[in-house]
Amino acid sequence: MEYKSILKNIARHITLNEEEIVLFTAVLKKKELKRKEVILKPEQPCPFINYVDQGVLRAYYTDKNGNENIIMFAVSDWWITDMHSFAGEKPSMLTIEAVENSIILQLHKVDLEKLFLKVPKFERFFRIMMQNAYVREQLRAVQNLSLTSEERYLHFTKKYPQFANQVPLKQIASYLGITPEFLSAIRKKLSTPNS
Amino acid sequence: MEYKSILKNIARHITLNEEEIVLFTAVLKKKELKRKEVILKPEQPCPFINYVDQGVLRAYYTDKNGNENIIMFAVSDWWITDMHSFAGEKPSMLTIEAVENSIILQLHKVDLEKLFLKVPKFERFFRIMMQNAYVREQLRAVQNLSLTSEERYLHFTKKYPQFANQVPLKQIASYLGITPEFLSAIRKKLSTPNS
Numbered sequence: 001m002e003y004k005s006i007l008k009n010i011a012r013h014i015t016l017n018e019e020e021i022v023l024f025t026a027v028l029k030k031k032e033l034k035r036k037e038v039i040l041k042p043e044q045p046c047p048f049i050n051y052v053d054q055g056v057l058r059a060y061y062t063d064k065n066g067n068e069n070i071i072m073f074a075v076s077d078w079w080i081t082d083m084h085s086f087a088g089e090k091p092s093m094l095t096i097e098a099v100e101n102s103i104i105l106q107l108h109k110v111d112l113e114k115l116f117l118k119v120p121k122f123e124r125f126f127r128i129m130m131q132n133a134y135v136r137e138q139l140r141a142v143q144n145l146s147l148t149s150e151e152r153y154l155h156f157t158k159k160y161p162q163f164a165n166q167v168p169l170k171q172i173a174s175y176l177g178i179t180p181e182f183l184s185a186i187r188k189k190l191s192t193p194n195s
Numbered sequence: 196m197e198y199k200s201i202l203k204n205i206a207r208h209i210t211l212n213e214e215e216i217v218l219f220t221a222v223l224k225k226k227e228l229k230r231k232e233v234i235l236k237p238e239q240p241c242p243f244i245n246y247v248d249q250g251v252l253r254a255y256y257t258d259k260n261g262n263e264n265i266i267m268f269a270v271s272d273w274w275i276t277d278m279h280s281f282a283g284e285k286p287s288m289l290t291i292e293a294v295e296n297s298i299i300l301q302l303h304k305v306d307l308e309k310l311f312l313k314v315p316k317f318e319r320f321f322r323i324m325m326q327n328a329y330v331r332e333q334l335r336a337v338q339n340l341s342l343t344s345e346e347r348y349l350h351f352t353k354k355y356p357q358f359a360n361q362v363p364l365k366q367i368a369s370y371l372g373i374t375p376e377f378l379s380a381i382r383k384k385l386s387t388p389n390s
Contacts, residue, residue, distance in 0.1 A: 061340055064341070071333065083330050083333055084330045084333055116319070120316070120318070120319070121318075126322050127318050127319075127322035127325055130325035132282070134278055134329040135278050135282055137333060137336070138277075138278055138279055139279050141266060141332070142256050142266065142279075142288050145256055146259070
């Protein structure tokens, strides 16, 4: 039952037969990560796309001042990679790290390309996945322009209820582009009745 | 030769036979746009993905203060839509407008879904297109964190040399998230020898 979760994830968009399931699961590499373990550093190649089976990962960009700017989170049943590096075979810009002890399944680019040829319906799966990722980024750009920090936080907790509990406040603040102090004030305000 | 340009665009990622070309071009709807003509308004449905055959289009988000924040440009040989609305069948958030007289080819969502079933390799084409769009947005988010306004402008002109001439300065400034005055000062500085 090692692949139950990822196969359910795939089945949301395409139907695989027994043989295709064998082909697919044969190329997955399971990796157990300790909290704070880093699976990708800037400037490294990023030949893997990672499915989070258990736990939480984050991807962040470290700016000139050494600040970690969180680009995305991935909780269980999410995929995460540095897509710029993965797709274009360029050095990575991001760090990807386990927020807590986690289990991931890695899919290597070379194996994915072979999979596209052997089981073309994976094109459909990844087309929908890329589409969703693009929509998420476009929506985030618009929400950064249109919503207050408080509204962005409320959207975030509504859309990703699992994050609010699993991810430290400091990291959520970074993702929302606000200071931890400001997020703490927002949380306090929202938890006060009749505020 | 009406479809020469779009077929070359498609051929970058997949190879269509004669029959598939007929199926594909049969569902394209050609539309001639006047400068400033709007093809999508906020709150409308967005059932089309648009290929720019000639001209320039822009997509922008109008904030509460009435400011137009440019989310993307599309010059000839680019695709443009409100992907959040198109993919999720939700009311549009964006306005899409012709920057100059333009010719577009529209592909309706219903026709695209049929095309995926009849010619599955279109899944591959749109998988790569969505992947590129996602990479572009991820890169933009990182560059907003990592580069100065001047560096962002230089990246922009290097990556999209055609935009610098075709698109008004005010709109490029909006896309880069800086004021037109500041962009004007950057341009002046860069055009001064030995600056």
